[in-house]
Amino acid sequence: MDEKLVSIEEDLDAKGSARRKMLVGAGTLAAGAALAQFGGLIRSAEATGGSTEKWPWPYKKLDPAKTAEICYNEWYRVFCGAAVINSVFSQLREKVGEPYKSFPADAFVFLEGGQVGWGTICGSPAGANIVANCIIGPRIAGAPEAHQIAADIMQWYSETALPVYMPTNPKVKDKIITTTSDSPLCHLSVGKWMKSSGHPLKSAERKDRCARVAASTAYRLVELLNDWKDGTYESSHDTSCAKEFGITGQFNCSDCHGDNVPVPPMPKKS
Numbered sequence: 001m002d003e004k005l006v007s008i009e010e011d012l013d014a015k016g017s018a019r020r021k022m023l024v025g026a027g028t029l030a031a032g033a034a035l036a037q038f039g040g041l042i043r044s045a046e047a048t049g050g051s052t053e054k055w056p057w058p059y060k061k062l063d064p065a066k067t068a069e070i071c072y073n074e075w076y077r078v079f080c081g082a083a084v085i086n087s088v089f090s091q092l093r094e095k096v097g098e099p100y101k102s103f104p105a106d107a108f109v110f111l112e113g114g115q116v117g118w119g120t121i122c123g124s125p126a127g128a129n130i131v132a133n134c135i136i137g138p139r140i141a142g143a144p145e146a147h148q149i150a151a152d153i154m155q156w157y158s159e160t161a162l163p164v165y166m167p168t169n170p171k172v173k174d175k176i177i178t179t180t181s182d183s184p185l186c187h188l189s190v191g192k193w194m195k196s197s198g199h200p201l202k203s204a205e206r207k208d209r210c211a212r213v214a215a216s217t218a219y220r221l222v223e224l225l226n227d228w229k230d231g232t233y234e235s236s237h238d239t240s241c242a243k244e245f246g247i248t249g250q251f252n253c254s255d256c257h258g259d260n261v262p263v264p265p266m267p268k269k270s
């Protein structure tokens with residue numbers, strides 16, 4: 001085996017053995033997998049006296065415009081998902097410290113292109129929802145707000161003519177048109193914009209459009225987080241499509257299915 005690989009394994013083993021023992025004791029596979037994934041993060045937070053699984057994480061209100069500007073510039077380094085995450089967490093790292101200092105924000109570069117170019121969920125709402133759920137906590141921890149904010153973000157992203165945020169010093173000076181995706185999918189969001197604008201995927205305009213979409217999402221996220229912090233947050237999304245239609249998805253069924261929307265198997269009425 002390669003020498004470098006061996007030493008990385010050893011390094012992991014020295015730091016990871018205590019955590020792994022605990023995982024074996026904990027028993028449940030799902031919890032184990034989630035913990036293993038964030039093992040490094042948890043370890044470093046413990047070392048500094050913080051805890052990543054005590055919700056909510058300490059939050060200080062941020063300036064939406066400043067956050068959007070950071071996000072816009074970060075896009076050109078780490079792309080949509082990680083740019084949204086970094087725009088919030090980099091500021092909280094300064095204002096609060098832990099657990100934000102231990103959060104591996106650059107690890108989320110893979111959200112780009114709807115996850116490694118597969119055109120699934122756009123990295124901007126994905127990143128925003130990671131942030132909200134880290135700060136407020138998951139719904140199973142007794143607070144429903146992060147879940148609600150995530151649903152608000154998905155709906156807002158789908159219904160808004162994006163991008164709304166205009167950077168103070170845009171890298172592309174020409175007008176960037178806006179389009180409504182009717183979907184949180186990167187494929188549809190980018191595709192509809194490319195069709196309307198005529199700019200190809202690799203163009204400077206498309207890149208700047210996506211940087212501005214990320215910045216717009218970071219702006220909206222911080223507005224919602226600030227409301228939550230003030231105790232004035234109210235959820236604005238429609239209720240879950242899964243509940244209403246018996247299948248996970250988006251409400252605009254006919255956009256993809258035309259007039260022939262399939263009906264999923266429904267539970268028998270008792």
Ligand code: HEC
Nearest residue numbers: 241245247249250251252253254255256257261262263264
């Ligand atoms: C973004 C596009 C898109 C949207 C929006 C969408 N679907 Fe689908 N759906 C698909 C595709 C693609 C398939 C798989 C291919 C197919 O069967 O048409 C599918 C499959 C299904 C299936 C599985 C059965 C089957 O015929 O394949 C059901 C049921 C279904 N959709 C219902 C819905 C309902 C109800 C809605 C709205 C609440 C909806 N879909 C919205 C794209 C979409």
